Amino acid sequence: ETGVTQTPRHLVMGMTNKKSLKCEQHLGHNAMYWYKQSAKKPLELMFVYSLEERVENNSVPSRFSPECPNSSHLFLHLHTLQPEDSALYLCASSPGTGSRYEQYFGPGTRLTVT
Amino acid sequence: QQPVQSPQAVILREGEDAVINCSSSKALYSVHWYRQKHGEAPVFLMILLKGGEQKGHDKISASFNEKKQQSSLYLTASQLSYSGTYFCGINAGNMLTFGGGTRLMVKP
Numbered sequence: 122e123t124g125v126t127q128t129p130r131h132l133v134m135g136m137t138n139k140k141s142l143k144c145e146q147h148l149g150h151n152a153m154y155w156y157k158q159s160a161k162k163p164l165e166l167m168f169v170y171s172l173e174e175r176v177e178n179n180s181v182p183s184r185f186s187p188e189c190p191n192s193s194h195l196f197l198h199l200h201t202l203q204p205e206d207s208a209l210y211l212c213a214s215s216p217g218t219g220s221r222y223e224q225y226f227g228p229g230t231r232l233t234v235t
Numbered sequence: 236q237q238p239v240q241s242p243q244a245v246i247l248r249e250g251e252d253a254v255i256n257c258s259s260s261k262a263l264y265s266v267h268w269y270r271q272k273h274g275e276a277p278v279f280l281m282i283l284l285k286g287g288e289q290k291g292h293d294k295i296s297a298s299f300n301e302k303k304q305q306s307s308l309y310l311t312a313s314q315l316s317y318s319g320t321y322f323c324g325i326n327a328g329n330m331l332t333f334g335g336g337t338r339l340m341v342k343p
Contacts, residue, residue: 125276163237164277164322164333177330211276220265220326221284226276 123147125227127212133233134202142197142230144212150225152218153195155187158209158229170195171218202234236260238325240334247313247341255337257323258305266299266306267324267331270317277322280308313341 125146134140146153155167169177170189184206186198195212209229215222238259245253257266265284269277281290286301294311310317318341324331 163335164324166330166332169330179330220267220324220331221282223267223279223282224269224331225279226269228276 125212125214125225127210127227127230129230130228131231131233133235134199135235136202136204138202139198139200141199142210142212142232144195144197144227146193146195146212146214146225146227148214148225150214150216151192152215152222153189153192154213154215154224155195155197156211156213156226158211159207164211167197169218176218199232202232204234207232207234237332238323238334240321240323240337242337243335244338245340247339249315249341249343250312251341253310253313253339255308255310255321255323255339256305257307257325257334258303259325261304261325263299263301263304263306263325265326266297268297268306268308269322269324269333270319271322271336272319280321310339313339315341315343317341 128143153170157165166179167181168187173189188196211229212227213224215224241256268280271277283299289298297308299306320336320338322333322336324333
């Protein structure tokens, strides 16, 4: 595997379900990110991790819970979501945090909340 | 504060040129440009880190006007493969804040 991978690619879940999104980067980067992309809205940063420590939490509801067990893996745990949470969730990584570093994105998980 | 991109959409014929602008109400220290094709992940194009900087590869280039707090992306002699949505991202501490995107369609 190369680059940034995400699983699953598609997910349909009910509002009472609990599920997790997984992201893995094979680039040796130190920073990882979760973004939400909704139709007709800009990319919204959700969380930033640097060397497994959370450095940004962009006012995200607590029904989204990130986990970064090591610098290569990032999870997003989901529970009791709302229909408006349906979106494309993108993971990205970069060599470091800060705006000097380019970000490499995964293909995303298309989430539908019913 | 989210940067403002213009235009929101543009349609070109192959071989035509286009300019996409990205403006900020705050001081800019860096600007990123990404392209996202339909159903795919955004792909990094380039970063500009200081005022007056210009970069480019192939026929896509960008400039960064620090004083005007804006950046422009130039697509020259467009190809069908240039179609997609272009996003600028500006510095905000440890975060990038992205613009709403410019949808570019290149037709034969």
